[in-house]
Amino acid sequence: MTKTDRGLVHTPFFLQGSAGKLFALHLQSADGAAAEKGVLFFPPFAEEMNKSRRMVSLQARRMAASGYQVLLVDLYGTGDSEGDFEDARWEIWRDDMRSAAGWMAEQGVRSCCLWGLRLGTLLAVEIEAELQSLVNGLLLWQPVLKGETYLTQFLRLRIASEMMTGGVPLTTQKLRDTFGAGEAIEIAGYTLHPDLAKSIDAASADIALTQIAAPVGCFQVTVGGTPNAIAKRLLQAREAGGLRTDVEAMPGEQFWQSAEIAVVDELLERSSTWLGSSL
């Protein structure tokens, strides 16, 4: 059911994915023909998406109001899409996001920005290589460049929870061994399938980012508002090839993981400005 609100048309629908139906929300400006410029969002992992919904929604509205077609998709096994989290696989997500990009092209999008939040960066980067003619920018929010580091941080949730309850001390290596033996592990309410864990472990944006010709905007919210080591590494990797890379850091609440739902207005504003300067 399409809803028009303050000059924006919101169309929720189900997109056929490779393993089931995906909940999707399409936003565009109510005036005139479909825009040729679009933005496709790549969600972060597990609880980080729930924490981020407000920020993502606010940013998507701003983009749509500036004349972009915006598509938000719940990955298979998450949000209002079909499937249980346990059934989610990296390959399914990748195929589905490729379909989502295809859907945007069908709506008349000729120039698309891939907008990745946290782990979504790694999915976006993998797909970019196949969609080069469509992609003219990568907007990265607090990007994760190494899946292995990210998985370690996620596994720590389980270690910390054992620490709080005085259970058997665990290590991330022990948990990885469990995945290696083909067993799923429940972490912070999410049952992580060993295949998905292994794919995350193997994913890395390091090489791809040295090859992506489209401009990359890396936005970070940090203590003190200065870029951290990840942004510096990204900048270094792309500088060698003379590829346009804009790193912007600002202080604020780390909304993707904060206990209370938080909004960083400065990030919304600066992202919109960057998008306007890139495509």
Place this chain on the structure above:
Amino acid sequence: MLEEVKAILADSLQLADRTADFTADTPLLGSLPELDSFAVVIVVTALEDHFDFVVDDDEISADTFATLGTLVEFVDGKCQA
């Protein structure tokens, strides 16, 4: 160092100015309601990002998070390593 760690605690746990009176003896784990397992991981990650060191699994222990002082001591040790 104490002030820096305090700032990271305040920032990552959304404590605002509640950390103003924190001293090295201020108990953390078990006394600070915000510090659940999720928060412990957030603080560890924030410390890694800020000071650019890597925390080992067995260092994520109740002893490390006993008081602000023990946490600062831990960070100090990691920075010198």
